[in-house]
């Protein structure tokens with residue numbers, strides 16, 4: 001039997017809470033959402049759009065072994081053990097800090113931030129580390145003020161490696177999170193105009209990302225993209241924080257340097273030069289941006305002393321997740337359709353990357369390239385220019401037809417050559433019929449927009465029209 005994640009007494013102490021009730025079963029996890037809660041979880045009653053205290057009874061019905069609640073919570077019939085605290089979020093943070101403190105001094109802790117590519121990089125790192133030792137990592141994009149402490153709390157005490165994703169929308173948000181994580185290795189994937197509406201300049205974004213270095217353990221390493229225009233700013237911040245700097249990229253001076261990358265529609269073959277060796281590996285997720293992220297992964301593995309020969313084959317098996325480039329081949333009359341689902345989110349950097357990747361789909365198999373694009377949100381005053389600025393990427397990728405929705409994408413739609421214009425609609429639902437009418441066997445169709453643009457509707461519409469994809 002594996003050891004329980006926490007004993008109830010240790011947990012109550014870490015939470016600075018009072019135990020009210022008796023726990024019969026082992027604690028195996030934490031949950032903040034009764035819809036995904038599993039037996040053995042401790043339910044944490046956070047206040048977000050709804051107050052988690054309204055769901056405590058549902059949590060016990062779903063198999064919770066205990067609930068972390070505020071002192072004021074009134075016990076309901078059917079409730080099990082309660083840990084009463086001043087504020088469940090603050091208590092979760094304390095548990096996260098205690099979870100980090102109990103890791104072995106030999107464990108290596110990684111933190112990943114960046115404007116794009118955090119989750120993809122975290123998942124590649126997790127897959128590689130999983131081949132060389134017991135590894136824990138954040139699920140999904142659990143990277144904010146509750147996602148980071150929740151991931152820490154869920155970390156078993158005996159892991160060899162732990163990987164945390166740290167995100168932000170505003171300056172100052174990363175500092176408290178990186179101080180909880182106390183990474184040995186901190187990666188900044190890239191700095192791009194994302195959440196620009198919340199910043200006066202892109203330099204402000206670079207500075208906010210650089211906050212991650214403030215939590216580095218002494219002797220820790222900052223891993224920085226040598227090809228990014230903001231690298232000097234990031235390097236200066238890392239050095240000021242006392243970090244060692246390791247860079248990755250195409251640049252001749254990069255510590256982990258891309259010598260060659262064969263970027264194909266079904267993945268890539270990559271050759272990298274490190275200071276002391278060269279490595280070659282296959283990536284199953286397609287796209288030059290994935291190659292770039294993988295160089296950061298190799299740098300991090302190397303810094304942590306992981307055996308690269310053992311770890312890197314994991315990259316040949318990691319496919320692009322749902323909404324972030326997942327590819328499905330759908331049966332259609334005549335020949336199949338390739339659906340590339342990028343509906344999870346969008347910003348100028350990831351849009352360009354996705355368009356470039358669509359441009360690598362072989363014409364012999366899929367002769368027509370269709371891009372279905374929704375608004376990129378939160379871009380502030382430069383939004384219109386940033387949307388229109390996608391024109392060259394569309395031309396370079398030789399896209400045949402563009403469907404667009406949303407007021408911002410209208411600027412792009414009106415800027416592209418007339419023969420490329422499929423249709424524009426004010427929102428994704430209104431675009432559905434026009435888009436479906438143009439789909440036929442032999443199309444490669446890529447769907448992308450910010451989450452708020454609800455492009456997943458269109459992914460579903462295509463799957464419903466052409467069922468049975470593989």
Ligand SMILES: Nc1ncnc2c1ncn2[C@@H]1O[C@H](COP(=O)(O)OP(=O)(O)OP(=O)(O)O)[C@@H](O)[C@H]1O
Nearest residue numbers: 115116117118119120141289324325345349350353
């Ligand atoms: N280095 C990169 N450059 C450009 N685009 C990228 C890069 N890495 C990933 N992407 C693209 O960005 C999108 C988001 O990827 P991912 O989910 O890994 O990012 P994230 O930083 O975790 O995002 P979030 O802030 O939503 O958690 C995907 O479409 C992905 O293909």
Ligand SMILES: [Mg+2]
Nearest residue numbers: 118119140141
């Ligand atoms: Mg993410």
